Amino acid sequence: MRISTLSIYNNATSQLNTLQSALARTQNQLSTNRRILTPADDPVASARALEVSQSREMNAQFATNRTSARSTLGTVENALQNAGNLLQDIQQLTVNAGSGSMLPQDREALAIELEGRLEDLLGVANTTDGAGGFLFSGYMSTTQPFTRTPDGAAYQGDQGQRQLQVGASRKIPLSASGTAVFENNRTGNGTFQTQAAPGNTGAAIISSGSVTDRALANAGRDYKLSFTVSGTPAVTTYSVVDTTTAGTEVPVPGQTAIAYEPGKTISFGGLSFDIKGVPADGDVFTAKPSEKQSVFATVTDLIAALRAPADGSSGKAALTNSLNTALDNLKSAHDNVLTVQASVGAHMKELDYLDSAGDDLDIQYAATLGDLQDLDMVKAISEFSIQQTTLQAAQMSFKTMSGLSLFNYL
Template sequence: MRISTSSMYANSVNRMNDNQSQLSRIQQQLATGLRILTPSDDPLGAAKSLDLTHGQAMNAQNADSRISAKNALSVQEGVLQSATELIQDVRAKVVAAGNGTLSDADRKTFAIEMRSRMEELTGLANSVDGAGNYLFAGFKDDAAPFSGNGGTVSYNGDSGQKLLQVGTARQLASNDAGDAVFMNVPAKSVFQSSTSGTGGATLSSVTVTDKSHAKAGHQYEVAFSNGGTTYTMFDVTSDPNKASPVASGPYVSGQPIQAAGMEMTIAGTAVDNDTVTISPVRNQSMFKTLDDVINLLETPVSGTTDGAAKLRYGMQVAGDNMDSALDHILAVRASSGARLQEIESLDDEGSARDLNYASQLSGIRDLDYVKAISDLTQKQTILQASQQSFAKVSGLSLFNYI
C-alpha cells in the first residue's frame, strides 16, 4: 500500500499532538496534586467525589451550628448560675425572717432587701447575649420578656425554642423560654378562688393546718343556703356529684371554716345559691413567690390576734415554694448541661466524620505521585522519540541520491 507524504506528515503531527496533550495533562496533575481534573477523567469517581464534598460541607455547617448552640447555652448557664445563687440566698433570708423574736420593723428590713432581690431576679431574666438578643424571650428576642409593675412581673415573650441542626439527624434547642424557666414553677399550698352568685362572699385566706388530712391538688366548693346563713362544703375532686359534704354549718362572715385539713376564711354577705370555689395553684412564678414573701413581711403582726400564726404558716409556704423554685431552676440547668454534653459528643463524632470524608476524598481524587512521575518520564521519552523520528523521516528525499 502506498502512503502519501501528506498522510505521513499528518499522522506524525497527530501522534505528537496526542503525546503533547497527555504530557500536559500529567503536568497539570502534578501541579494540582489531583488525579481527577475534569469529570471525564473518571466519571464514577467524580460523582462519588461530589457526594463526599457535599457531605463534608454539611458536616462543617453542623459544626458551626454546634458552636452557636454551645455559646448560647454557655451564656444561659452563667445567668442560671447567678439565679440559683440568688434563690439560695433568698431561701436563707426566708428562714431568718421567720424568727418569731423579730419585730415588725425587723421584718420590714428583710422585705426591703427582698424587693432588691426581686429587681435583681428580673434583671437576670432580662439578660441578653453578645448580639443583644434577650436570652429568655423565646422567638421574641428583640424586646425585654419580663416587665414589672410593683410586685407583679409579667412575661411578654413566647414559648419558642430555637432549634439548630447540630448533627445529620439531630436538632437541639439552644435556649429555654422564660415562661418555662421563671414562670411555670410547681407551687405548694397556694390557692386561688372564684365566686358565683349575686352575693358578696369571697375567700380571704386559706391555711393548711393538718398536712396528713389535706389532699394536695383537690378542688373544693362552698355552697350557701338558707338565705346565706349556712354553708356546705364539698370535695368536688373526689365527689364530683357533690353527694357527701366534707363540712357544713352556720356561716358567719370572717369566721374560719375548719375542714379537710385546712382553715379557710370567707368574708362578705352570702345569699342562696352563692358558691365559692377553692382550687390549688399548680404553677406559680418565682416573682409571685417572692412578692408573697415581701407582702407577708410587710404585714404587721403586733396587735393582731392571729398574726403570728399567719406569719408562721406564710413563711412555711414561702420556704416550700422557694425550695420548689430552686429545684425547678436546677432541673433547667441539668437540661441545659445535658445539651452541652451532647454537643461535645457530637463534636467528637463530627471530627471523626470529617476525617473519614477527607480520607475517602483523598483516595478518589489525590494523585499517585510515583505513578504520575513515571508516566511523565514515559510520555516525555515517547514525545522526544516521535519528534526525532519525524525530523529524520521528513528529511528523506530521492534527490539526495541523484
C-alpha cells in the first residue's frame, strides 16, 4: 500500500500533538497538585467535590456567624450584669430607707439617689450593640426600646427575638426583648402579693407570705381582709372575703370574726402570711394573684413612697409596707435579670461547643476533598517521565523519517 508523504506528515503531527497535550496535562496536575483539572477528568468525583466544597464554605460562614453572635451576646451579658448590679444597689438603698433613724430629709436624699439609679437602669435598657441597633427592642432594632414616663417607662419595641444561624440546624438568640428582661417581673412572692390599703390608719404590717397549697393558690382568687375594733376593752377581729367577682364579697368559710393575734399565721385558700403591729378599725389588707410589673414602675413607686409623709405610727407602717412591697418586686426583677443572663451564658457556652464541632467538620471536609482532588505525586512524576521519553522518541523518529528521500541517492 502506497502511503503519501502528506499522510505521513499529518499522522505524525497528530500523534505529536496528542503526546504534547498529555504531557502538558500532567505538568498542570503537578503544578496545581490536583488530579482533577476539569470535570471531564472525573465527572463523579467532580460533582462530589463540588458538594463538599459548598458544605465547607457554609461551615466557614457559620464560624463567622458564631464570632458575630459571640460579640453581640458579650455585649448583652455586660448590659445584664450592669442591670443586676444596679438592682442590687437599689435593694440596698431600700433596706437603708427602712431604718427607724431616717429623717424626712434623709429619705429625700435616698429618693434623689434612686432617681439617678433609675436613669442609669433606663440607660442600660437602651444599650446599643455598637452598630446603631438597640439590644432590647426585639426586631425593631432601630427603635429606642424605653422612654421615660411619669409612672416609670414605656416600651416601644416588640416581642421579637433576633436570631442568627450558627450551625446547619441551630439558630442562637442574640438578645431578649425589653419586655422579657425588664417588664415580666412577678409581683409579691411570685404567686400572690399582699398589700395594705392606702387609707389604713393603723400600724399593722403585712408579710409577703408563702404558698401552702399550690393548686388552691393558683386558682387566681382575690381576697380582702378587713379589721374591726370594738367593745370595752377593745377587741380586734378580722374577716376574709373573696372579691374575685367585681362588686361582690363572698365570705371565706371559717374566716369570719377571727380574733387577731399579732404575728400569728393567717392561712386560707392555699395562702399563708402574718400581720404584725396594731391595726385600726376599718383597716384593709388584700391578697391577690401576682402580676407582671415593670422594674421602672417598681422604682418609681419606691421613690414616691420615700417622699410620702411618714408621720406617726400609721405613717411609718405605711412606709414599711411600701418598702416591703418594693423589696419583693425588686428581688423578682433581679431574679428575672439573672435568669436571662444565665440563658445568655448558656448560649455563649453552646457557641464554644459549636466552634469545636465546626473545626472537626472542616478537617473532615478537607480530608474528603483531598481524597477526591489531590494528586498522587509519585505516580504523576513517573507518568510525566514516561510521557516525556515517549514524546522525545516520537520527535526523533519523525525527524529521521521525514529526512528520508530518494533524491539523497541520486
